[in-house]
Amino acid sequence: MIAGSTVLLLLDLIGTFAFALNGALTALRATRLDIVGVVTLGMITALGGGTIRDVLLDSLPPATFLDWRYLVVAATGGAIAFFLGRHLDRLNGPINVLDAVGLALFAVTGAGKAVQLGFGPAQSVIVGAITAVGGGTIRDVLIGRVPSVLSSGLYAIPALMGATAAVVAGVFGADGLTVSVGAAVLCFVVRMAGVRYDLNAPFPPAAPDPGPGDAG
Amino acid sequence: MIAGSTVLLLLDLIGTFAFALNGALTALRATRLDIVGVVTLGMITALGGGTIRDVLLDSLPPATFLDWRYLVVAATGGAIAFFLGRHLDRLNGPINVLDAVGLALFAVTGAGKAVQLGFGPAQSVIVGAITAVGGGTIRDVLIGRVPSVLSSGLYAIPALMGATAAVVAGVFGADGLTVSVGAAVLCFVVRMAGVRYDLNAPFPPAAPDPGPGDAG
């Protein structure tokens, strides 16, 4: 139990850094922001999903707020984006990888927390996905974009798959750490395949598939 | 008490389905979405108001999240919109009726929950209205629109009237079921009259009344 919690914490902090850095860079590319905006949006991307998770799980105050390690890691990621954004901007590939790592870790740790608190499988899977995509959704709303998770790409679906794998394996009594890593790898691989082969979730039947820029 | 709760639950589930279907169709008309976006926005429209209600009432985890029936009903409404959206789109009239049903039921059940938990009349009325309009407001923000409840039509006002009727009657000790139905009918009738006769809430004094498309 303690070991499992420690591993979940470590994975969560890695995901937090990845999301803060990538979230701040995304915001920086999309609109004009000062240092408050860049760091805030990095922190919101990193901590927002966990905050919604803890509201839904009645686990307030949010772990991401109560534990100073989350705050420091998230603020550091945002500050790095602010100071080095111009240089990091060229590293699109590694940053996509980093974001997929964050997605996978948050989906699995979010679902794991719900299971630990005694929530049902459906709720745990949903909470895992919300933990993974919630922060980026709030960031997109704040910078005036329709959240990309709603309109294109393969983003929520790998998160749902990873969360489902973690929850199902947990139901069958599989060991915590192995399951967490396996489920996160599944989510990561599906996400990266989506990026690599430009996969999308299905669009409404018989609706035309317009190009980007149609939203909003 | 038990009977009243059961009736509230049933009304709530009907409202949930109505809001999920109508919310997903509205989102589908407004912007480009994949299946994740359509189902998510249907679920948010249906469950978002109740979630805000339960945060304000300190009744977490949200009932709409904890109870799998809400999740299934909301997801079903969103999925129907995704698969049949093209056909349902022509049914503007019935869908407006369905939405008014959802508005009326959520206003009354939201206010009723606040009263049951011991909140004051003003808080209960406000919570009823937020339950009714909250989900659609989040959906509109996510698809990049100024929420229509803030700018035109008669939407929040019938919700406030229905919630007020339920709360006032409850203060005078009226029977739960009769009161709920009566207050919901009041809200429904005012809302449908607003749709039929194109009524608006008052605009600021001496401000011109520009056509639509001015927002944002």
Next chain:
Amino acid sequence: MIAGSTVLLLLDLIGTFAFALNGALTALRATRLDIVGVVTLGMITALGGGTIRDVLLDSLPPATFLDWRYLVVAATGGAIAFFLGRHLDRLNGPINVLDAVGLALFAVTGAGKAVQLGFGPAQSVIVGAITAVGGGTIRDVLIGRVPSVLSSGLYAIPALMGATAAVVAGVFGADGLTVSVGAAVLCFVVRMAGVRYDLNAPFPPAAPDPGPGDAG
């Protein structure tokens, strides 16, 4: 303790009125709204920051919702903006002052509440700033603007300074009322200096500083 709470309450109500009035006027200038929209956005500007604060501090139901005085004061501010908006619109100077008063009071009372509840210094400072800027951020999102706190001006930084002063002085055992007033004055002065001399928080290094209107 009781005296400190009373002072915090009074300051909070003054800030609530200032934010409701200014928030509703800002919304009125930015987009087309009916009476529901103006009053709602005034109330959200005034009460939204405190609601986020109380979620993060696990102090639900939110004080701003539970206490009818907040609701009445906020609704009054919004209604005054609705009926007198055309006239108040010319009073840009006094309204900026009023908003700075609200910012200062909310930053200090928000941080003070976190300290009273036993939260750490970093959390208390962050919560103070969120209390101060949260309501205006939600309002901006609802009217379709990138929140100005993220992109320009000196708004979050004086809030962070005021909250920090209040928290640091509290750590050294300074008296509640004196500290609150001193910290609020600090925040107010920095904010007004920012308005007067058109100061901005730093922009990303080597990024051009485009004119306004670039956002969104």
